[in-house]
Amino acid sequence: MSTIPPNSTPGAAECGDRLSPSSVIALMTSRRIAWSALKVSLVVGTVLNVVNNGERLMAHGSVSLWQVVMNFVVPFCVSSYSAARNEVQRAKGG
Numbered sequence: 001m002s003t004i005p006p007n008s009t010p011g012a013a014e015c016g017d018r019l020s021p022s023s024v025i026a027l028m029t030s031r032r033i034a035w036s037a038l039k040v041s042l043v044v045g046t047v048l049n050v051v052n053n054g055e056r057l058m059a060h061g062s063v064s065l066w067q068v069v070m071n072f073v074v075p076f077c078v079s080s081y082s083a084a085r086n087e088v089q090r091a092k093g094g
């Protein structure tokens with residue numbers, strides 16, 4: 001059994017070589033990781049929305065709510081998953 005480094009997320013060392021879906025979700029939704037991912041998604045999502053919908057917004061046209069939401073959700077998922085994987089690698093000592 002490996003030891004968890006200081007300031008790491010609980011459960012990171014329990015994941016082993018392969019992450020179970022529940023352990024990934026637990027790590028992704030931990031307060032520290034989720035807060036960091038939220039900040040990333042706000043910046044990246046805003047940039048994506050300006051790039052993807054800027055012309056329509058300037059012309060006061062309509063934009064797809066689904067596309068706007070996904071421009072924030074996808075960066076959140078990528079950021080939180082990457083941070084969870086990083087926690088597992090740190091816990092394993094690699």
